[in-house]
Amino acid sequence: MDIHSIAEPFDLQKLRRQIPLMSSHANGHPLVYFDNAATTQKPLELLESLNNYYQFHNANIHRGAHYLANLATEQFEDSRVAMAKWLNASEAAEIIFTSGTTESINLVAFSWGQQYLKPGDEIVLSTTEHHSNIVPWQMAAERSGAAIRVIPVDDNGIWDLTNLQTLITAKTKMVAVQHVSNALGTIQPIEQVIAAARAAGAHVLIDGAQAIGHFRVDVQALDCDFYAFSAHKMYGPTGLGVLYGKRSLLDAMPPYKGGGEMIKTVTFEKTTYNELPHKFEAGTPDIAGVIALHASLNFMQQTGIEAISTQEEVLRKKMQTTLQSIDGVELFGDVDNKVPIFSFVLDGIHPYDIGTLLDKQGVAVRTGHHCTEPLWSRLKVPGTVRASLALYNTEQEIDLFANALRKALTMLR
Amino acid sequence: MSSTIEIRQQEIISEFEMFSDWMQKYEYIIELGKELPLIATALKTDELLIKGCQSKVWLHASDASDGCLHFTADSDAIITKGLVALVVRVFDGEKPEDILQTDLHFVKAIGLHEHLSPTRSNGLAGMIQQIKNYALAYQLKQKQ
Numbered sequence: 001m002d003i004h005s006i007a008e009p010f011d012l013q014k015l016r017r018q019i020p021l022m023s024s025h026a027n028g029h030p031l032v033y034f035d036n037a038a039t040t041q042k043p044l045e046l047l048e049s050l051n052n053y054y055q056f057h058n059a060n061i062h063r064g065a066h067y068l069a070n071l072a073t074e075q076f077e078d079s080r081v082a083m084a085k086w087l088n089a090s091e092a093a094e095i096i097f098t099s100g101t102t103e104s105i106n107l108v109a110f111s112w113g114q115q116y117l118k119p120g121d122e123i124v125l126s127t128t129e130h131h132s133n134i135v136p137w138q139m140a141a142e143r144s145g146a147a148i149r150v151i152p153v154d155d156n157g158i159w160d161l162t163n164l165q166t167l168i169t170a171k172t173k174m175v176a177v178q179h180v181s182n183a184l185g186t187i188q189p190i191e192q193v194i195a196a197a198r199a200a201g202a203h204v205l206i207d208g209a210q211a212i213g214h215f216r217v218d219v220q221a222l223d224c225d226f227y228a229f230s231a232h233k234m235y236g237p238t239g240l241g242v243l244y245g246k247r248s249l250l251d252a253m254p255p256y257k258g259g260g261e262m263i264k265t266v267t268f269e270k271t272t273y274n275e276l277p278h279k280f281e282a283g284t285p286d287i288a289g290v291i292a293l294h295a296s297l298n299f300m301q302q303t304g305i306e307a308i309s310t311q312e313e314v315l316r317k318k319m320q321t322t323l324q325s326i327d328g329v330e331l332f333g334d335v336d337n338k339v340p341i342f343s344f345v346l347d348g349i350h351p352y353d354i355g356t357l358l359d360k361q362g363v364a365v366r367t368g369h370h371c372t373e374p375l376w377s378r379l380k381v382p383g384t385v386r387a388s389l390a391l392y393n394t395e396q397e398i399d400l401f402a403n404a405l406r407k408a409l410t411m412l413r
Numbered sequence: 414m415s416s417t418i419e420i421r422q423q424e425i426i427s428e429f430e431m432f433s434d435w436m437q438k439y440e441y442i443i444e445l446g447k448e449l450p451l452i453a454t455a456l457k458t459d460e461l462l463i464k465g466c467q468s469k470v471w472l473h474a475s476d477a478s479d480g481c482l483h484f485t486a487d488s489d490a491i492i493t494k495g496l497v498a499l500v501v502r503v504f505d506g507e508k509p510e511d512i513l514q515t516d517l518h519f520v521k522a523i524g525l526h527e528h529l530s531p532t533r534s535n536g537l538a539g540m541i542q543q544i545k546n547y548a549l550a551y552q553l554k555q556k557q
């Protein structure tokens with residue numbers, strides 16, 4: 001059975017009823033939530049799972065020899081197994097639970113960096129990276145004496161790979177790039193970059209924060225060494241993330257945090273570390289969140305990841321034509337090869353003004369630099385309005401958004 | 414508190430009482446933003462810049478011989494600029510001690526306090542703080 005899809009026929013209204021926040025209001029209007037790239041809304045299954053855990057199963061895991069502790073541990077580890085299957089990892093031990101994409105990347109930059117980076121080595125990033133896939137590497141470079149090199153973009157923010165061969169070389173030890181741009185929605189040509197990294201003998205980390213909720217991700221087919229993402233962008237809880245890593249690398253890497261859970265034996269003279277994945281999970285983890293993430297996976301599985309992609313493609317196309325029909329809209333990024341994230345500016349109007357007037361009409365978008373300052377300084381744009389859609393958004397909401405945007409424009413022009 | 418500061422705050426509150434919905438309110442703010450004279454680009458130095466994460470505000474303060482402070486301000490976002498215009502209108506030409514004592518209650522009274530929230534990071538809260546800093550600095554200078 002395909003684990004990504006035990007889908008029933010797609011029923012949007014039924015699906016919306018499963019997401020309680022879809023029926024709420026903002027500033028006296030029905031909420032139009034177009035800020036899904038920041039975080040997705042949560043299905044009832046997730047909320048019930050969180051509640052169930054605290055009400056009926058709450059116990060610390062991996063330590064107590066009692067009924068509840070065993071139950072919680074089992075559910076926690078079941079979630080890890082489900083995630084491994086979802087990503088097509090070779091084994092559950094390759095799934096490390098973290099506090100989010102940010103921590104996943106920091107873990108690799110610190111621990112992998114300590115093991116593998118030396119002066120003169122190079123780390124390759126791209127211009128479109130989120131700050132969380134830049135700063136940890138700058139810190140690692142500082143610690144090790146390695147240098148950072150950057151994949152450039154064209155005037156539209158699209159990766160320019162013409163000089164990839166001179167960028168990724170024998171000096172390159174790590175290529176850390178995003179799967180999908182949070183600022184533009186572009187699905188990046190990571191296959192090509194991974195192949196170049198493989199040819200050069202470099203390791204690869206993919207920041208999958210904006211991919212994981214939109215389409216099927218198969219870490220073995222991608223052949224990346226690490227894949228990082230956050231649960232809250234895939235209909236899951238906040239403050240929880242995943243780091244997938246190949247066992248051979250994770251085994252070779254030193255622990256990143258010290259504490260309980262991650263040890264085998266501790267004496268004041270010497271501590272020996274636990275096996276994977278516990279070696280990287282010091283302290284009591286977000287047990288409720290990990291268990292609830294399994295419910296989010298079930299939600300995505302029941303909807304079907306292909307159905308999610310197909311439905312979002314309908315929304316993307318409609319949003320694209322809608323935005324193009326509005327006078328003065330300038331869109332950034334790839335036109336077709338993208339998830340439904342739209343970054344735009346309107347001639348001479350500040351994004352903050354648009355965001356404020358949309359908000360007054362119940363439409364939630366994000367404005368600003370979206371934590372990708374290097375991209376916007378390259379494009380010479382201080383910031384944009386970003387509308388990001390998800391599975392449960394409707395074509396009617398796109399019309400409401402367009403009307404609200406037109407009204408804002410008549411007020412501002 | 415100087416009575417002119419309070420009178421101006423009351424004026425603004427009654428102006429906004431005429432508006433029956435958010436659109437009228439914002440249209441007025443946008444209008445104010447458009448009317449506020451710009452700060453010359455040359456004056457928009459980093460020294461005058463109050464950087465919010467969302468929009469920027471520039472604030473220029475000068476003191477007159479009568480011991481009062483004068484302000485000109487600007488923003489790259491028109492709604493922020495309209496709000497800046499209201500704040501300038503309240504404080505312009507006032508004495509430092511009066512500025513320091515002022516509770517800027519009109520913003521809340523006209524239902525726009527969300528724009529002052531630090532999470533908005535539009536530079537407005539920083540601008541008001543900066544006006545008070547100028548007033549304090551000027552007061553100390555006068556006492557010397």
Ligand SMILES: Cc1ncc(COP(=O)(O)O)c(C=O)c1O
Nearest residue numbers: 100101102130132182209210230
């Ligand atoms: C591409 C990308 N990387 C990293 C992050 C950081 O995720 P988190 O804040 O959940 O750690 C985000 C979140 O906005 C993102 O979009």
